[in-house]
Amino acid sequence: MKKASIVQKVIILAVYALLPIIFSHSYQLRLLNLLIFFTMFTLSSNIIFGHTRQLFLCQGALVGIGSYISAILPERLGVAPWIILPVGALTSAGIGSLISAVSSIRRLSIIFMAVLTSSFQVIFGELILGLRHITGADEGIVIRSDILRGLIGANRELVYYYLLIATLFATVIIYDKIVNSRVGVAFRCIVEDEIAASFIGINVVKYKVLSAFISSFLFGFMGGLYAYYNLYICPSMFQNIDVHILVMLVFGGMGTLTGPLLGAGAFTLISELLRPLGPITTLIFGILLIILFLFFREGLVVHLKRITGQFFKKHKLCF
């Protein structure tokens, strides 16, 4: 890892770690926690869509699988939630890689990917509603097994916040390692031109499945963590995740590290400002999605770099 990149990460970590000093109210802490969840979702979506251009319109289902497994299994089997969390994550990862493997072996075009994955999303939703005796359908599930049971008395939101930051930074470091390795080079080749990539000896299917595995694992893991954090899940939580993730990803900038961080931050802010409007916010996010994809496809990071680049050029500073 280059020195500049280490410095950058340390600064980001420091900023995240110090945020609770300014925002110490438990409501603000909750927002910060949601911010980290959004960031993680966007980061993992970035791996699959930003880096290998696989259109997964079933991210809500992948998160939901992790959530529901983590919510249901510990009480039914009588085991600790810590054991179930990876189980849920691996289940999501398995399903995600299966979708990716099947569609890249069959060379499905984007259209088919869209229909296939959104069909899967709907199947998931219908199953949750249909298997009422297990999933509680619309009423959702209240979770009694808290992973932080031993820490009662401590500030629950704060403890979760640092747990989430630790997860986020583990992910960021692993992400950085991947992107700067041979795998990252392969990813870039696949985005540029899949056929050319396979000509120079890159196993396109392998790398696509790998990226699907990593990001679906993260989706499932964060889904499980979200279930334990929120202590309640219901189907409507997983309905609009895809839209939110897409808005965050495109706004921040696909294929970059800082993009998802900025995108999730902006999204949390916007959705908090729009909260008084109630359910009509979905309308605004729909319009936002259209506008972003039409006029802001490169994302904030690229635009910021361009602006700062011009600024430094103008003042004859090196950048």
Place this chain on the structure above:
Amino acid sequence: MLELIIDGITFGLLLSLLGVGITLIFGLGEILNLAHGEFAVICAMLALIFMERGVNTLLSIILGLLITGLIGLALERSLISLVYRARGETRILLGIFITFGLSLAIHSYLVNTIPKAFFSVKLPFEAIRIGGLIIRPSTLLSAVISVLALVLLEVFLKKTYTGKAIRAIAQDEMDAQLCGVNPAPLRTLVFILGAVMAGLAGILYGLIATVAVIIGVDFTLLALIVAIVGGVRSIYGNILSGVILGIVHTIASFFLGAYLSLVILLSVTIIIILTRPEGILGEKG
């Protein structure tokens, strides 16, 4: 059982109306219209609004269809034409996301403004009895109108110059352009046509059942399935797949319940996509 099949066929023809629109719009501009089902709901709701103002039922339906066409025109000119600027895979991706956002926006707007609006048309006729079979006149009327609309569309595509030009673009855009066909106005026309046919499907669904505002997403999904299973450029494939899906959906809903029926339909779709991805929507896989 026979009644179920008749209901299924009627519903299937209605789905074909939706599926044909998706196929045509995709064939001409490579845009997978994920907001297609919303046009059905928009049209039904417009007709409902006119009906509540005391306008004659038939007149309000016609007004609804007209306004749906105009909305289609406005959307195509403003939003969708921006997508055509992009080429290749970018255009397909843009098309998916823009129409996805559009569907979300329309759906959310309708659900929030008129959540309890239900559109249905009651005919002043009694049920017809043929032998032991009871056929509702509304079912019959719905089926007849769907067939009529599909036949008209086929005639339009096969016999008129405009229709031939549309098929030429669907087959090969570049070659059609070399022959002097300008795709832009035809794309607009096809988008409007698709919107109006979806609107008609919404109205006809009001004849056989009730249109609620939340149903748009289901319409889109079913129409996508029809377009995929149909798998050919001609509209016959769409009609066939629509009818089969309609029958399967109706019978499965009757015996297994709505949730499981949709799960089965979607699983079948996934299997079809995975086993024969070469042909759908006139696209080569």
